[in-house]
Amino acid sequence: MSAVAQAPSGTTGPARRKGGLNEKHGQWAVWLIGPTLLALAIVIGYPVVSAVIQSFQSDAQHIDPTTGALVGGGFAGFENYLHWILQQCAAGGKTIACAPGTLGASFWTSIGNSLFFTVVTVVLETVIGFWMAIIMNRAFKGRALVRAAILVPWAIPTAVTAKLWYFIFASAGIVNAVIGAKILWTSDEWASRFAIVIADTWKTTPFMALLILAGLQLIPEEVYEAGKMDGAGAFQRFFRITLPLVRPALMVAVLFRTLDALRMYDLPAILTNCGGGRGDATTTLSCLVVDQVRQGYSSASALSTITFILIFVVAFIFVRFLGANVVQTQANQQKGILR
Amino acid sequence: MRTKRLVLTAGIALVGLALAGCSSSSGGGGGGTDTSGHGPITYVQGKDNSNIVRPLVAEWNAAHPKEKVTFKEQSDKADQQHDDLVQHFQAKSTDYDVVAVDVVWTAEFAAKGWLQPLEGDLKLNTSKLLPATVAAATYNDKLYAAPETSDGGMLYYRTDLVKTPPKTWADMMKDCSIAKTAGIACYAGQFDKYEGLTVNASEAINGAGGKVLTKDGKPDVTSAKAKEGMQNLVDAFKDGNIPAEAITYNEEAGRTAFESGKLMFLRNWPYVYSLAKTDASSVIKDKFDVAPLPGVDGIGASTLGGHSWGVSSYSKNKGTAHDFLEFMLTEKTQKFFASKSLAPVLTSLYDDPEIVKAQPYIPTLKESILSAVPRPVTPFYPAVTKAIQDNAYAALKGTDVDTALKDMATAIDSASS
Numbered sequence: 001m002s003a004v005a006q007a008p009s010g011t012t013g014p015a016r017r018k019g020g021l022n023e024k025h026g027q028w029a030v031w032l033i034g035p036t037l038l039a040l041a042i043v044i045g046y047p048v049v050s051a052v053i054q055s056f057q058s059d060a061q062h063i064d065p066t067t068g069a070l071v072g073g074g075f076a077g078f079e080n081y082l083h084w085i086l087q088q089c090a091a092g093g094k095t096i097a098c099a100p101g102t103l104g105a106s107f108w109t110s111i112g113n114s115l116f117f118t119v120v121t122v123v124l125e126t127v128i129g130f131w132m133a134i135i136m137n138r139a140f141k142g143r144a145l146v147r148a149a150i151l152v153p154w155a156i157p158t159a160v161t162a163k164l165w166y167f168i169f170a171s172a173g174i175v176n177a178v179i180g181a182k183i184l185w186t187s188d189e190w191a192s193r194f195a196i197v198i199a200d201t202w203k204t205t206p207f208m209a210l211l212i213l214a215g216l217q218l219i220p221e222e223v224y225e226a227g228k229m230d231g232a233g234a235f236q237r238f239f240r241i242t243l244p245l246v247r248p249a250l251m252v253a254v255l256f257r258t259l260d261a262l263r264m265y266d267l268p269a270i271l272t273n274c275g276g277g278r279g280d281a282t283t284t285l286s287c288l289v290v291d292q293v294r295q296g297y298s299s300a301s302a303l304s305t306i307t308f309i310l311i312f313v314v315a316f317i318f319v320r321f322l323g324a325n326v327v328q329t330q331a332n333q334q335k336g337i338l339r
Numbered sequence: 340m341r342t343k344r345l346v347l348t349a350g351i352a353l354v355g356l357a358l359a360g361c362s363s364s365s366g367g368g369g370g371g372t373d374t375s376g377h378g379p380i381t382y383v384q385g386k387d388n389s390n391i392v393r394p395l396v397a398e399w400n401a402a403h404p405k406e407k408v409t410f411k412e413q414s415d416k417a418d419q420q421h422d423d424l425v426q427h428f429q430a431k432s433t434d435y436d437v438v439a440v441d442v443v444w445t446a447e448f449a450a451k452g453w454l455q456p457l458e459g460d461l462k463l464n465t466s467k468l469l470p471a472t473v474a475a476a477t478y479n480d481k482l483y484a485a486p487e488t489s490d491g492g493m494l495y496y497r498t499d500l501v502k503t504p505p506k507t508w509a510d511m512m513k514d515c516s517i518a519k520t521a522g523i524a525c526y527a528g529q530f531d532k533y534e535g536l537t538v539n540a541s542e543a544i545n546g547a548g549g550k551v552l553t554k555d556g557k558p559d560v561t562s563a564k565a566k567e568g569m570q571n572l573v574d575a576f577k578d579g580n581i582p583a584e585a586i587t588y589n590e591e592a593g594r595t596a597f598e599s600g601k602l603m604f605l606r607n608w609p610y611v612y613s614l615a616k617t618d619a620s621s622v623i624k625d626k627f628d629v630a631p632l633p634g635v636d637g638i639g640a641s642t643l644g645g646h647s648w649g650v651s652s653y654s655k656n657k658g659t660a661h662d663f664l665e666f667m668l669t670e671k672t673q674k675f676f677a678s679k680s681l682a683p684v685l686t687s688l689y690d691d692p693e694i695v696k697a698q699p700y701i702p703t704l705k706e707s708i709l710s711a712v713p714r715p716v717t718p719f720y721p722a723v724t725k726a727i728q729d730n731a732y733a734a735l736k737g738t739d740v741d742t743a744l745k746d747m748a749t750a751i752d753s754a755s756s
Contacts, residue, residue: 069450
C-alpha cells in the first residue's frame with residue numbers, strides 16, 4: 001500500500017469505511033470481481049469490439065472468372081456505414097441508389113418500423129399494465145393466483161407465441177371467423193403492423209404490470225391516508241401521490257421495454273416473415289441484421305453497430321433526462337427530496 | 340487509488356482488444372489436396388425425422404469396421420443447417436467430412452472453396468443420374484457434390500371437377516370457371532414472402548421460356564418471356580383466379596386449403612400426396628391426382644428441390660468419403676430412399692414397377708424433374724433470392740410488373756458486386 005490514501009471528495013466526519021483500491025478489503029474486491037469482469041470482457045467486450053473492427057472490412061466479393069472462386073475483402077473504411085445510411089449499393093461497377101429487393105433499400109423503413117413498434121407497444125403496455133397493477137394491488141380473494149396466472153403470457157417463449165398468433169391471424173383463422181371479415185393480417189400493410197402490436201402487447205403487458213406492481217407496493221399506506229384526510233379525491237390521489245412515487249419503478253420498466261422493443265426480431269420474423277405491405281411493412285432493424293448476416297458479415301456488423309448506437313442513445317436519453325435511475329431517485333425520495 | 344483503477348480498466352480493455360486482434364481473417368482456398376485418406380468420417384445432415392439415414396449408416400459400419408461413419412444431426416430448419424455448416428467451414432474444421440447441402444447452397448460453398456471438386460480420384464459416375472440434379476450440383480463446370488435426393492413441383496388437381504389436367508397455363512385459367520361454379524378457389528401456390536415465392540416466381544418465368552440468370556450469372560428477368568411469366572401470375576391475382584388470401588400461403592397453408600376441398604388446383608411438392616390420401620381431415624382423399632406443372636407452351640418448368648452430398652475440403656479422409664458417396668448412390672440405397680417417399684436420383688428407378696405401385700405420383704414426378712430448371716446457380720444465392728422474393732411480392736401486391744422486374748434485375752446486379 002504505497003500511495004497515500006486520498007480523502008474522497010465531500011465526506012468528512014468519523015472514520016467511515018470507504019471503499020477504495022488502497023484499503024485492504026478494496027484489494028480483496030479486485031481479486032473477487034476480477035475474474036467476473038474478465039469473463040464479461042471476453043463474452044461481451046470482445047464480440048462488440050470485434051464486430052466494430054469487422055464493420056470496417058469489406059464484403060465485396062468478386063468471382064474469379066477462371067476458378068470460380070470468390071475473391072475480395074480488405075479494408076473498407078466507412079463504406080459499409082454509408083451503404084446503410086445513404087442507401088447506396090454497387091451495381092455493375094457503379095454506385096447507385098439501392099433498388100427494392102436489396103436490404104439497403106429497407107434501412108430507413110426499418111428504422112421507422114422499429115420506432116413505430118416501440119412507441120405504440122410501450123405506450124399501450126404501460127397504460128394497460130398500470131391498470132392491471134392497480135387492480136392487483138388491492139386485497140381480494142385469489143389475488144395470489146391472479147398474480148401468478150397473469151405472468152403466463154410472458155413466460156411462453158416468444159417464438160411459440162408468434163406461431164400461435166400466426167395461426168390465430170391466418171386468413172382462415174379465428175380472428176377472421178369471429179369478426180366476419182377477410183382481413184389479411186399477415187400481409188396487408190397496416191393489418192400486419194397491428195397484428196404485431198397486438199401480439200407483443202399481449203405478451204409483454206404482464207411484465208410491465210408486475211414491475212409497476214412492485215413500485216406500487218413500496219408506497220406506504222400512510223401517505224394515502226394523509227391524502228384522504230386532507231380531502232384529496234381519487235384522481236388527485238392518483239396524479240399527486242401514486243404517479244410521482246411509482247415513477248422510479250415505472251421509468252425503469254419503460255426503459256427495459258423500450259430497449260427490448262427496439263431490438264424486436266422473433267415476432268415479426270415468425271408472424272409475418274418480416275414482410276407485409278409491399279414487402280417491408282414489418283421489417284425491423286434486427287430483421288435486416290439477420291438477413292444481412294447470410295449475405296455478408298461486414299455489412300451486418302456495420303448495421304449491428306448502428307443499431308447499438310441507436311439503442312444506446314435512447315437509453316442515454318432515458319437515464320439522463322427522464323430519470324430512469326432507481327437507486328438514486330429512491331434514495332432521494334427516502335431522504336425527503338421528491339425529485 | 341485512481342491509478343490502480345485506471346490500470347485495471349486499461350488492462351481489461353487491452354485484453355479485449357488483443358483477443359479481437361487475434362481473430363483470424365476469413366481465408367479462401369480449400370484445405371489439403373490429399374484425396375486418398377481412409378479412416379473414420381463424420382456425416383452431417385439435418386434432422387433424420389423418418390429414420391432413413393441411420394439404417395444406412397449402420398449397414399456401412401457393419402461392412403467397414405475400420406472406416407466407421409459417425410452420423411451428426413443438425414436442426415431441422417434449413418437456415419440453421421446452413422449457418423452451422425458455414426461456421427464449421429469458416430473455422431476450417433476437420434470435424435465434418437461428408438455434408439448434406441441443399442441444392443441452392445452448392446455454388447456458394449464451392450465458390451468459397453469449402454467443397455472438394457469430385458474429380459480425379461474422387462470422380463463419380465453420374466451417367467445414370469437425373470441430368471437436372473447433376474446440373475444443380477455443378478459449379479463452374481466441375482461437379483462439387485453428389486446428388487442425393489430430388490424434389491420437383493407438381494400440380495395437384497381435383498378429379499371430380501376436372502377430367503383431364505390442363506396442359507398449359509391458359510387452359511388452367513379457362514378451367515377456373517368450373518371452380519367458380521363449384522364455389523371454391525381456383526389455383527394457389529406459395530406466394531408469401533419467403534423462399535417458396537422464389538420457387539413459384541422462377542417456375543412462372545422459366546415456364547414461359549424465360550430465364551432468371553444467364554450463364555454468366557447476369558440477370559435476365561427483363562426479357563419479354565420473363566415478363567410474360569410474371570404477368571400471368573399477376574393477372575391471375577387480379578382476375579381472382581388466385582384467391583386474395585393466397586398471398587399469405589406457404590406449403591402447409593396451401594395443403595390445408597386443398598385438403599379441406601376449398602381449392603381446385605394446387606402447386607406443391609410430392610410430400611402432400613400421401614398426406615392428402617391419409618389425413619383424417621382430408622375431404623378429398625379419393626378425389627385428386629397429380630400432373631406436371633403447366634407452362635405457357637406446354638409442360639412447365641418445375642423448380643428443382645432436393646439435397647446433394649458434398650465432401651469438405653478440410654476433411655482428412657476424402658477416400659472414405661468418396662466410397663461412402665458411391666455406396667449412397669447404389670441402386671439398393673436409392674431404392675430404400677424411394678420406399679421412404681424421397682425422390683431418388685437414379686433415372687432407372689422411376690420406371691421400376693415396385694416403386695410406382697408404392698408411390699403412384701412417381702411417373703408424374705419423373706416428368707416434372709426431367710423438365711426441371713434449377714434455381715439460380717450462384718454463390719450469392721441469399722442476396723439473389725431476396726431480390727427475386729421482394730420484387731415478385733411487390734408485383735403481386737400491385738407494383739407495375741415492368742418496374743418490379745427492372746428492380747429485380749438491379750437488385751440481382753447489386754447482389755453480385
